[in-house]
Every structure is written in C-alpha cells, then in structure tokens.
Amino acid sequence: MKTEDFLVELEDILQREEPCNVNDALTDYEEWDSLSKMAVMAYYKKNFGVDINLNTLKEINTVDELIKLAGDKIID
Template identity: 40%
Template sequence: MTNEEFLSKMQDVLQTEEELKLDTVLDDLAEWDSLSVMATMAFLDKDFGVKTTMKDYKNVKTIGDIAQKAGL
C-alpha cells in the first residue's frame, strides 16, 4: 500500500472530512476519539495483520506514527 492509499483509507477509517497528511497531528482532529482508535485497530489488523492495543495509541502523535505501526 502506498502512502497516498494509506492516507485515503485512514480518512475513511476515521470518518473525517479533513485531508490527511503523514504529519497531521491526531489531537488536532476532532474525530480522533475512542471510536477512531477501535477503527484504527481493526484497520491495522485486517489490512496489515498488525495487532495493537489501546495503550499503543497513548504515544501516537501523528498519522505517520500509525503508518509506521502498519509497517509502511
């Protein structure tokens, strides 16, 4: 998956209208809440086979950090 595809999928996962970049700060997004964390967990598991826990997201600052977890 390219970064562009990842960013477009993340937009859908988070159900946000904001255009996402790798350096987008998650706390700046109104949609970054517990629903989004769950959706992100499912997305990483389903599309990348990467298992994460709620705690993993405490240190996540940007969309790029999530891409890194996905192995991109």
C-alpha cells in the same frame, strides 16, 4: 500499500471530511476519539495482520507515527 493510499483510507476510517497528511497531529483531529482508535485497531488487524492496542495508540501523536506501526505494510 502506498502512503498516499493509506491517507485516503485513514480519512474514511476516521469518517473525516478533511484530507489526512503525514505530518498532521492526530491529537488535533476532532475525530481522533475512542471509536476511531477502535476502527484503526480493526483496520490494522484485518489489512496488515498487525495487532495494536489502545496504549500504543495513546502514545502516538502524528499520522506518521501511526503509519510506522504498520511496518513495511505501508511504503512511500
């Protein structure tokens, strides 16, 4: 998946009305709550076969770091 496509997907996962950008801080998003984190966990598992847990999501701060968790499943 291309990064730009993932950013659109992320907007939907978080049910966010503003666009998402690579350099955004997730912690600045009002929508970055436990529901969104669970939605991201489910999305990564379903679409990338990648298991991530809450502790990992707690440690990341930016959209870019979230993208990196998908490894080569999200490309530029």
